[in-house]
Amino acid sequence: MTVFLFFLMGGLTLLGALGVVLARNPVHSALFLVMTLLSVAVLFLLQDAELVAAVQVIVYAGAIVVLFIFVIMLLGVDRSEALTETLRFQRPIAVALGALVLVEILLLAGHSWATGAETTSGVPITGGGDFGTNIQRVARVLFTEFLWPFQLTAVLLVIAVVGSVVLAKRSGQPVGDEIDAAPGPQGESVP
Amino acid sequence: MSIAPLAASLEITPSYYLVLAAALFSIGAVGVLVRRNVLVMFMSVELMLNAVNLTFVAFAKALNDTAGQVLVFFTLVVAAAEVAVGLAIIVAIFRRRRGATADDLTVLKG
Numbered sequence: 001m002t003v004f005l006f007f008l009m010g011g012l013t014l015l016g017a018l019g020v021v022l023a024r025n026p027v028h029s030a031l032f033l034v035m036t037l038l039s040v041a042v043l044f045l046l047q048d049a050e051l052v053a054a055v056q057v058i059v060y061a062g063a064i065v066v067l068f069i070f071v072i073m074l075l076g077v078d079r080s081e082a083l084t085e086t087l088r089f090q091r092p093i094a095v096a097l098g099a100l101v102l103v104e105i106l107l108l109a110g111h112s113w114a115t116g117a118e119t120t121s122g123v124p125i126t127g128g129g130d131f132g133t134n135i136q137r138v139a140r141v142l143f144t145e146f147l148w149p150f151q152l153t154a155v156l157l158v159i160a161v162v163g164s165v166v167l168a169k170r171s172g173q174p175v176g177d178e179i180d181a182a183p184g185p186q187g188e189s190v191p
Numbered sequence: 192m193s194i195a196p197l198a199a200s201l202e203i204t205p206s207y208y209l210v211l212a213a214a215l216f217s218i219g220a221v222g223v224l225v226r227r228n229v230l231v232m233f234m235s236v237e238l239m240l241n242a243v244n245l246t247f248v249a250f251a252k253a254l255n256d257t258a259g260q261v262l263v264f265f266t267l268v269v270a271a272a273e274v275a276v277g278l279a280i281i282v283a284i285f286r287r288r289r290g291a292t293a294d295d296l297t298v299l300k301g
């Protein structure tokens with residue numbers, strides 16, 4: 001059952017990833033991205049990562065993809081892109097480089113990626129004492145050993161929210177009239 | 192043809208997940224390099240981040256340590272922040288230039 005689920009979900013993951021890259025329409029790419037994210041969530045479940053799987057579905061498939069689709073609909077960029085090559089041979093070289101990355105990971109890193117390193121947190125995933133469920137184990141590690149990085153993520157999120165608000169606001173003009181035909185240098189000064 | 196005995200004898204080791212994550216990462220990298228639409232390039236970056244998450248969880252399972260699962264949350268926060276700021280940049284560019292492909296962004300070309 002585990003073997004069947006792994007190959008089914010792994011195949012769906014790669015199929016969705018190829019769909020993201022190959023689909024002409026950005027909306028189709030976003031929907032293929034949802035397929036990949038849900039398949040990866042099932043793969044998380046297969047590896048005893050229940051909380052991570054739930055967060056993957058809620059945050060990634062729920063929030064981030066909705067943000068993508070919202071921007072696609074807002075901008076109306078759901079038309080196929082031009083196939084003219086501004087750089088000659090860019091796409092074959094890109095595919096060759098991607099294959100090279102895969103071979104590098106599999107050959108070079110594959111030699112020693114099961115290193116048998118020591119555990120760091122002292123909280124095992126299964127067993128090992130009275131640590132409770134998966135959520136309790138993750139919370140124990142997150143709020144003890146990783147407390148300082150956890151606080152820093154709050155700072156990062158605040159910076160991201162403020163930055164996106166500043167970027168999305170046109171300086172000195174109301175937000176309503178977005179399309180005017182003056183793409184010249186306006187000197188938009190963001191302090 | 193019976194694949195049931197084969198499936199019964201096959202065991203999914205962490206290496207299977209790592210190979211899958213490597214393939215996912217490579218597809219995402221090719222997507223960033225090949226596509227011109229900036230939104231699809233961002234989606235390919237999400238694919239690469241998901242491959243990293245899969246690697247973290249696979250190693251957490253292999254080493255039986257919860258820290259790998261905790262690190263996924265930090266990746267997730269970085270991905271969310273990147274998407275918020277990146278989409279705001281795309282919206283700002285689109286207002287100026289009426290297009291959101293990478294070929295339009297040649298202002299800095301020397």
